[in-house]
Amino acid sequence: MTDQAYNFAYLDEQTKRMIRRAILKGLAIPGYQVPFASREMPMPYGWGTGGVQVSAAVLNPDDIFKVIDQGADDTTNAVSIRSFFQKTAGVETTTETHDATVIQTRHRIPEVPLTEDQILVYQVPIPEPMRYLEPRESETRKMHSLEEYGLMHVKLYEDISRHGHIATSYAYPVKVEQRYVMDPSPIPKFDNPKLSDCPAIQLFGAGREQRIYALPPYTEAISLDFEDHPFDPSKADHPCALCGADDSYLDEVIVDDEGNRMFVCSDTDYCAARQAQGHKGKNAA
Amino acid sequence: MSDHALLSVQGITKYYGQHIGCADVSFDLYPGEVMGIVGESGSGKSTLLNCMAGHLAPDGGAVVFDTRVDGPKDTITMSEPERRMLSRTDWAFVHQHARDGLRMGVSAGGNVGERLMAVGARHYGDIRGQAIDWLDRVEIDADRVDDRPTTFSGGMQQRLQIARNLVTGPRLVFMDEPTGGLDVSVQARLLDLLRGLVRDMGLSAIIVTHDLAVVRLLADRLMVMKSGHVVENGLTDQVLDDPQHPYTQLLVSSVLQV
Numbered sequence: 001m002t003d004q005a006y007n008f009a010y011l012d013e014q015t016k017r018m019i020r021r022a023i024l025k026g027l028a029i030p031g032y033q034v035p036f037a038s039r040e041m042p043m044p045y046g047w048g049t050g051g052v053q054v055s056a057a058v059l060n061p062d063d064i065f066k067v068i069d070q071g072a073d074d075t076t077n078a079v080s081i082r083s084f085f086q087k088t089a090g091v092e093t094t095t096e097t098h099d100a101t102v103i104q105t106r107h108r109i110p111e112v113p114l115t116e117d118q119i120l121v122y123q124v125p126i127p128e129p130m131r132y133l134e135p136r137e138s139e140t141r142k143m144h145s146l147e148e149y150g151l152m153h154v155k156l157y158e159d160i161s162r163h164g165h166i167a168t169s170y171a172y173p174v175k176v177e178q179r180y181v182m183d184p185s186p187i188p189k190f191d192n193p194k195l196s197d198c199p200a201i202q203l204f205g206a207g208r209e210q211r212i213y214a215l216p217p218y219t220e221a222i223s224l225d226f227e228d229h230p231f232d233p234s235k236a237d238h239p240c241a242l243c244g245a246d247d248s249y250l251d252e253v254i255v256d257d258e259g260n261r262m263f264v265c266s267d268t269d270y271c272a273a274r275q276a277q278g279h280k281g282k283n284a285a
Numbered sequence: 286m287s288d289h290a291l292l293s294v295q296g297i298t299k300y301y302g303q304h305i306g307c308a309d310v311s312f313d314l315y316p317g318e319v320m321g322i323v324g325e326s327g328s329g330k331s332t333l334l335n336c337m338a339g340h341l342a343p344d345g346g347a348v349v350f351d352t353r354v355d356g357p358k359d360t361i362t363m364s365e366p367e368r369r370m371l372s373r374t375d376w377a378f379v380h381q382h383a384r385d386g387l388r389m390g391v392s393a394g395g396n397v398g399e400r401l402m403a404v405g406a407r408h409y410g411d412i413r414g415q416a417i418d419w420l421d422r423v424e425i426d427a428d429r430v431d432d433r434p435t436t437f438s439g440g441m442q443q444r445l446q447i448a449r450n451l452v453t454g455p456r457l458v459f460m461d462e463p464t465g466g467l468d469v470s471v472q473a474r475l476l477d478l479l480r481g482l483v484r485d486m487g488l489s490a491i492i493v494t495h496d497l498a499v500v501r502l503l504a505d506r507l508m509v510m511k512s513g514h515v516v517e518n519g520l521t522d523q524v525l526d527d528p529q530h531p532y533t534q535l536l537v538s539s540v541l542q543v
Contacts, residue, residue: 150373150404151403154388154399157394160409161413162431227408228409228410
């Protein structure tokens with residue numbers, strides 16, 4: 001049931017228009033961070049205020065909405081945002097990736113390949129990939145506009161010199177269509193290859209930082225690397241303990257005080273669907 | 286020496302409101318030549334240097350640099366991307382305080398490699414090899430390559446800054462008090478090092494300093510500034526041994542003899 005006290009999807013129509021303009025600009029210039037007038041949302045910064053505003057701007061009454069939090073559909077963040085839009089927009093919700101038309105995600109891309117009918121909305125804490133190397137926003141903007149991205153490789157260089165390999169394992173920077181370097185939000189680098197050439201529209205919303213950026217469908221996004229240290233989308237070297245999948249991104253779960261652990265799919269919907277098909281891992285009930 | 290000036294400064298003028306920063310400074314710098322600029326604090330040396338290096342926009346004049354591709358070009362009217370490209374390839378700028386010129390949170394190797402990566406180097410092994418080679422040339426142990434500059438002494442930081450600047454083989458180096466804040470023995474080693482590098486690489490350099498010993502050792506020519514104006518210029522030994530302008534005479538006679 002929609003609560004009549006709210007406009008559809010919480011935000012007023014003018015605000016949604018403003019956000020849509022930012023989204024369109026972002027789609028027109030893939031990877032470019034478009035400033036927008038981020039609103040206060042009824043949740044704290046860091047809980048997905050940017051993603052929620054983008055979702056609110058793109059939702060239609062006949063959309064089917066899914067929220068992922070670190071791959072899971074049943075954690076606090078996912079449950080509260082899902083019920084937020086149930087209440088304010090009255091949209092149908094789902095946990096199944098292939099049924100959803102709008103998917104808001106925190107830190108993961110679903111394992112099931114996305115389609116042209118879907119929009120993936122990312123929650124972004126820090127949109128600027130060079131923030132920790134160059135604290136001045138005026139300077140990073142200039143570096144983006146002049147395509148001076150040497151600094152990004154300094155970060156990777158530091159990784160190799162300190163750890164022997166590129167130790168950045170999430171928020172791994174990508175170069176979009178040979179132009180803008182973009183922070184893909186803190187998704188594991190395992191998900192980076194899925195960014196590129198994706199049939200779905202990918203939108204990135206950073207509420208506190210007031211930035212929106214986007215990847216239109218079938219956009220190239222290449223992970224930065226060195227010639228002698230190529231990009232490696234690593235994952236834990238185990239199959240899922242519940243569904244046996246060996247191609248999905250795994251969470252490591254400590255199960256007792258003896259140091260025993262199991263690896264399970266981080267994408268709960270993918271894992272559940274596989275179990276329903278009869279796939280079994282070694283710890284399956 | 287080539288008859289083609291590497292850098293031709295024409296009538297550089299910079300005002301800070303009513304105050305003169307530097308007024309109508311002109312000179313030519315030829316390839317392989319080292320020019321010293323001396324003067325007391327507030328005489329406009331650093332203003333002039335910053336105007337030439339593109340850090341400040343002068344109110345008048347031209348700085349014509351002999352670029353590799355397009356020949357002589359005014360760096361003040363050229364586009365910003367071009368100027369920034371110059372400043373990380375053919376130009377180098379050594380700050381007085383190494384902290385201004387280094388990334389303190391990045392290892393020594395990363396600091397030296399940054400300019401290489403900025404011009405497109407994408408091979409980790411090569412970048413690291415060059416970084417170690419350059420650390421060696423500025424007398425820093427190769428096993429310090431992964432240490433951060435915060436763990437270095439002042440003299441080492443300054444040498445690291447020089448390595449970081451020279452790694453792309455620039456043709457013109459701007460130096461702002463490169464020995465300022467260092468003790469005398471470290472100064473001597475640094476000057477020795479700089480002199481060797483300038484000679485070996487055939488660098489042109491513009492050195493701003495108030496230390497006459499520095500220019501005596503490094504500079505071929507000398508410009509003396511006072512209140513934003515150039516009061517005397519000529520060959521270094523000539524100016525220092527036979528000063529003509531009263532201010533230069535004062536400056537030379539002010540040096541303490543130990």
